[in-house]
Amino acid sequence: MPTPASSGLSSPSGFAYSRERFQQYVEDALAFARTLGATDAAAEVSEGVGLSVSVRKGEVENVERNRDKSMGITVYVGQRRGNASTSDFSRAALEQTVRAAHDIARFTAEDPAAGLPETEDMALGAASQPDLDLFHPWAIDAEAAMQLALRCESAALAVDRRITNSEGAGVSAQQSHFYAGNSRGFGRKEAQRQLEELHRKLLETTRQAGMAEVATGVLHNVGNVLNSVNVSATVLAESVRNTKASSISRVVELLEINKADLPGLFAQGGKGQMLPDYLATLSQQIAAEQKMRLSELSQLTKNIAHIKDIVAMQQNYAKITGIMELYPARSLLDEAVQLATADNKRDGVALEVACPANCPDVYVDRHKVMQILINLLTNARQAMYEQSPKGRIISVTITHNADKVRISVRDNGSGISPENLTLIFNHGFTTKKTGHGFGLHSSANSAKEMGGQLFAESEGMGHGSTFNLELPIRNPASTTAVAQTSTP
């Protein structure tokens, strides 16, 4: 909360700006500083109005009204600090000033002493802001001030007849108010609102990010497989180009030349004597070439099939979004497994799936379920990095009751401490070094949106964890039950 240095701003005054207005300016400046990348910022906005009158020897010499305003912003980038101020409160000027302060902060030397006080050292909340009784407005107009000044001077002159001259008398009334805030103890409410807005935006982008992540994964996989295909093709071409099979024509040529005297060719000391051995060695060589090519071709075929699978999966996955339909839980799981477990083999992760034969279909947005399952399978794999590769097992169990199907993804990895069991679904919560912390959050949300739920179970750190995704069997909005079809 703000820490206004003067209270009672609501009293009648000649101020042009309200407290709310000032608060807004400060919030805007701090928010803008954050978007520029400031680590901390402090802003102070103030306004002053006043009147001063001076008289001398019974004559009014000077009547002066003043009105000033200023906004100062201090921006911290780590231990660097920059400061700028403006008297123009327009949005453009405000941003320019924050930017100027930020620029200065970026280019000044680090100062270990620079920085804001710790949050706990700050006065937060209305309760900790005592009225310091500093504001005593004096609503006096120029005429009254002149009269007062004249009276004052004449009173001085009247003290003694020997006083014949004066340096004059003056009356001055000044009042000001300011509003100060910084990024640590300031505007909790505003921060909260921004967080919520950010959260909404993130939810939208999470969906896209999920898609992009799958698309990126697909590209990467296809790219790598394509590389092997390309190498295999080149190796094969090379092998065909350099084949020893062509030597047979040279043998034919030799026989052709010696057609008239074949016995001579094969006589003692003739070249023909070498031919049987040569042909035997040649046929071995050709057989070896053949074997190599066959093995290369089988790799090639396997890799092409792999690309076909990846592409087909991506097409299926990309086709349907946002439509609630009945799907066999098992086939959703199988597709998610295909997309998410490419790295399982590398990480030595075994996957076990148990699904009853008579499992009913689930009424879901296939896109959302895929997203959730991919997320759960990836998390499960990553949870076992600490685990020795031998014991890395993900087991997926599908169970059901009268109105829902539960897909449980269990890993025997690092586990979840009891206090984190629900926290993990919080937005921005992550224990991964490079995590964003919105995977589980958005998964839980989309499960809910479909009329299902996502929750976690774990017996604590080191005991693995189970994520349960429950999905509705029939459309919860419709009054009549959708006919159930069983998984083939």
Next chain:
Amino acid sequence: MNTINRRILIIDDNRAIHDDFRKILCPARLSNSALNAMEDALFGNAEPDIEMDAYEISSAYQGVDAVKLISDAASAGQPFAMAFVDVRMPPGMDGVETIRSIWEHAPSTQVVICSAYSDYSWEEIIAKLGQSDRLLILRKPFDTVEVQQLASNLTAKWSRQQGESYTA
């Protein structure tokens, strides 16, 4: 006269890619010298074998392992002349981070960064690693001849730059 250091490190999370590099740089030779000798006697002027550079290929599947191999090799006096580095290597360091770390340990290492698609733009790579004459970019799927030429030229370049200080 210095010999050329032909030690190459392949850094990629995908094992198939390591096989690809080995197929290209160390092709399985089916050549049969007995057969060639007989052909020479029978037909005369047998085709001479093409001399292929013989590379020593090592593999790392994660950035951390690669950096360790590089620094161990350097301190053992058996430095790698070059490395082929994949950009994307989940879950650990990515290629660009790996290269930065490699250069901290062995600044002379020639590097070819390989990517299947653009995780990083060229500008971003330069921004992270600085403008360097030790870095080349190879797009996947790569051309086998390109890989052979890169290996041949960069190992020679490394050895030339080490000059007198290196004898294999």
